[in-house]
Amino acid sequence: MLSGVIGTEIAPAPQLFCRMPKVQRTQVGIVGAGPAGLVLSHLLYLHGIESVVLENRARQYVEERVRAGVLEQNTVDLLTAMGVGERMKREGLVHYGIELRFNGQGHRIDFHELTGGKGITIYAQAEVLKDLNNARIAAGCQVLFEVEDVSVHKLDGPQPKILYRKDGDEYELCCDFIAGCDGFHGICRPSIPAGVLTEYDRLYPFGWLGILAEAPPSAEELIYAYHERGFALLSMRTPHISRLYVQCRPDEEIDHWNDEKIWHELRTRLASTNGWKLTEGPVLQKGVTGMRSFVVEPMQYGRLYLAGDSAHIVPPTGAKGLNLAVTDVQILARGFDEYYSEGRHDLLDRYSEICLRRVWKVQRFSWWMTSMLHRFPDENPFDHRRQLAELDYVTSSHAAARTLAENYVGLPLE
Numbered sequence: 001m002l003s004g005v006i007g008t009e010i011a012p013a014p015q016l017f018c019r020m021p022k023v024q025r026t027q028v029g030i031v032g033a034g035p036a037g038l039v040l041s042h043l044l045y046l047h048g049i050e051s052v053v054l055e056n057r058a059r060q061y062v063e064e065r066v067r068a069g070v071l072e073q074n075t076v077d078l079l080t081a082m083g084v085g086e087r088m089k090r091e092g093l094v095h096y097g098i099e100l101r102f103n104g105q106g107h108r109i110d111f112h113e114l115t116g117g118k119g120i121t122i123y124a125q126a127e128v129l130k131d132l133n134n135a136r137i138a139a140g141c142q143v144l145f146e147v148e149d150v151s152v153h154k155l156d157g158p159q160p161k162i163l164y165r166k167d168g169d170e171y172e173l174c175c176d177f178i179a180g181c182d183g184f185h186g187i188c189r190p191s192i193p194a195g196v197l198t199e200y201d202r203l204y205p206f207g208w209l210g211i212l213a214e215a216p217p218s219a220e221e222l223i224y225a226y227h228e229r230g231f232a233l234l235s236m237r238t239p240h241i242s243r244l245y246v247q248c249r250p251d252e253e254i255d256h257w258n259d260e261k262i263w264h265e266l267r268t269r270l271a272s273t274n275g276w277k278l279t280e281g282p283v284l285q286k287g288v289t290g291m292r293s294f295v296v297e298p299m300q301y302g303r304l305y306l307a308g309d310s311a312h313i314v315p316p317t318g319a320k321g322l323n324l325a326v327t328d329v330q331i332l333a334r335g336f337d338e339y340y341s342e343g344r345h346d347l348l349d350r351y352s353e354i355c356l357r358r359v360w361k362v363q364r365f366s367w368w369m370t371s372m373l374h375r376f377p378d379e380n381p382f383d384h385r386r387q388l389a390e391l392d393y394v395t396s397s398h399a400a401a402r403t404l405a406e407n408y409v410g411l412p413l414e
């Protein structure tokens, strides 16, 4: 069944004396309109499965928030196959390598050569979300923004429910399944009864101060720099906009950093002995991001499935967060498809196990990149020497470089 009509109202509730919620029904209720929620919703639509997406923020906020920007080949291929890849193909920047810079010298990791032709695409998460929202709306589907008081219920029964409020009215959305795509701070994960989930959590003793600058990127590919004063990253969004980061304290006050101080730190940490110069320009946006590694096991409870940041967080050094969210929902969509088309739930039952196997490998990679490239406040001179040796090894051994490359471009899906 192709879902033109979704979220069907099945019982207009009497509104005269008591405010009963309006009852609606769908197959999959999706909480959160980030990459996980929207990719899932569109994949389900393509399989003829109904969904309703509920998002507590405004569409404009979600589409303008500065987030990730690196897409693995698998993500690019999926968005293309879903019919939402046209603008990404036109505007995305395809890169076949990155540079690791330390001791003032750059070393290229050649993804193309090391992975048999694979690369990455630079295309902002905000742009991916715009393309997905446009596709969802063109398909006549429901993505409801600015909903309030979202809560999930009856997760371990045959018909879970989502309660929410929109424009002052209360709704009860009856679902076959719920997908919790509402991020690390969302309501889905905490709605699972105590004792069910095991949490694995690791905070890092630093954060990233990031800026978006109106300046042509100073290099064609991303530069990850390890410096005495801490990590720095040169990235980009378009041929005219640079995205840059410096390692900072986890509780850093952004107001203590004026633009000149940020540029000075970037110039120092990214400095190269070969005369390379950092292009500067007006700072359009700036902010501090904390760094954490986090996983919950399992990623499902009853008929609630967690996907993306609601189930796991990676530090941004490996550029994996968005890609991991996309692979979660790719697997989940296959499970729902198998359920609705064949009446089997084998894949749904194994959802958590299949995802977690990949999640942990990506966690390992993100932790490793983070550990190799940052200065730790409690490190001793041995650690510093060891990190330099690690960088030397990764950039001089074909085997080590290949390990980095195959993880960076994305491990294959099971």
Ligand code: PHB
Binding pocket: 067, 068, 069, 070, 222, 235, 236, 243, 316, 317, 318, 319
């Ligand atoms: C970014 O462009 O925002 C970006 C790129 C690479 C990373 C993290 C963030 O590892």
